[in-house]
Amino acid sequence: MYLLTTNFDNLHRVLRTLYTEMMPLCGDMAGVARGIAGLGALFYVAYRIWQSLSRAEPVDVLPLLRPFAVGVAIMFFPSLVLGTLNGVLSPIVSGTHRIMQTQTLDMNEYRAQKDRLEYESMRRNPETAYLVDKTIFEERLDELGVTDAAEICGMYIDRAMYNTKRWFQEQFRNLLELLFEAAALVIDTIRTFFLVVLSILGPVAFALSVWDGFQSSLTQWLARYVSIYLWLPVSDLFSAVLARIQTVMLQRDIEQLSDPSFIPDGSSTVYIIFMLIGIIGYFTIPTVANWIVQAGGGGTYYRNVTHTAAQTGSYATGAAGATAGNIGGRLLKR
Template sequence: MLLAIEFQSLHEVLRTLYDEMMPLCAQMAGVARGIAGLGALFYVAYRVWQALSRAEPIDVYPLLRPFAVGLCVMFFPIIVLGTINSVLSPVVSGTHQILEGQTLDLHKLQMQKDQLEKEALLRNHETAFLASNEEFDKKLDELGWSPSDIATMAGMYVERASYNFEKQIRDWFRELLEIMFQAAALVIDTIRTFFLIVLSILGPVAFAISVWDGFHSTLTQWISRYVSVYLWLPVADLFSSMLAKIQVLMVQNDIDQLSDPNFIPDGSNTTYIIFMLIGIVGYFTIPTVTGWVIQSGGGGNFSRNINQSARKAGSIAGAGAGAAAGNAAGIIKGELMDKR
């Protein structure tokens, strides 16, 4: 329990780090305004000159795009980051509440299971001395000092020492896996925080570059990447909730078995260890899974697909027209030969 509290404090440090680094976005806004202003000048001038050269009326609505992007650059922490974080924060809070509920149930059931295991060992006269010092002393008092009793006493000491040693090894290995499990979650959260800080600080520059022709997709790509990285934490909480639910079902099954007076627990926790290993490996698939949730295909991709379809249709139409012209020429030539 103390281990979970310590790792939770480390996660809180990362949250504080993100909040402390956000004011740095304002320092990049000056550079971004210059880039966006120059891009807006070329953007508007090119389209106005194009409309004048064709003697066409100037469409004002498309010319508002660089000004809207410039407004986002000027108030980037409030308009862009504030809006995105406000929309996505309920998702993070909801998944974290799910995780807390599952973890709380798991701790309660684990304490109940440990108590039932101790009671199961105490019910059996042959194993009661392993779990209780009183039962061990009581069994020693029942023995005498005959050679057979001395051999029995030695066997009890050896068996008890072996049981305690195996229990310590299992507990140590279990704590090691729990530390690695929590460390994997902390690694994902640290990388997520680093990516969010970089995207946030350099976000005004990305928005400013998107004003220039040929870089319009930068805007949608930045938003998709920011949202995707932001959702790493909710996906990680859902993954942890799933593992906690599996462990709850396993502990409930063990509790049902311990309700049988004839059941003797082995305390190996093999299934628990297997799922901890699966969880450690599974944490590093979170970026891939989140990438499946958030994807963007900007207007550039849409226009490219339309152009490719148009070229294919033109090729097919051209081939069809050529074939029809060839057939018509053959028919006309045949009629002329018949007349001759």
């Protein structure tokens, strides 16, 4: 599955490049946003000045500076706003990605060690050595004569059944890993789309915040941008947790396989279970990110995302369960 993982890594890098390449487009909306903000600033300032004059009160200048500060942010939106936010949040993404890579590398090392010990354990056992080692299988055939035709036939059948079982296990594991990587890609694609939309239309949201009654547009935009940006760190942490759990289980299996008297069954039930958990869990990432940053006004949206995630997870579990049922009864026996 190394080639599959590499291909998905390339797709994730394409999404990063897409986001970077589309950032200059937010400058095209700056002209429209400046017009909206300028007209809003005119009404904003005029209303407060005339209100103070009508009441014979001194004019409070500090609140009148807000539209001009928003106007400066609109004029330099790509560098001042997006550059600052991405610069602050990028170390979080880098840190969580390093954590995920560390745990994944450990898991791959332990998995390779477990496979090697499992092979050696089955090779030590005279009853199973011919199943995994072709040389031993041929030596046992040479030792048998013509009168042992039934035993020879049984050996061929046992080896064929063992190879078939291993093939089905490998294909089912590949299927789950494909679904796991696809779930991560779906979350990353939706995240990139949301960030691109928020970035391109960000100047308009800032411009609308100048108008009375729309002041919350600015804070809502900031909260939603940060919340969606954190989808990737949360996803990396989730992958790191799953990798750590699998690492601990692999360590336990390695300890058992180190015992010469232990005979493995060659199944991977626990691994398959955690792959299913990972597929479903990926679709809860938007909800977890919303716990970190409360995006005001997004309650309905996040309820819809959570509902869709639950449905998608149910479909994925049902499909995987159906596939498991078709594979056979002892495939998942641990």
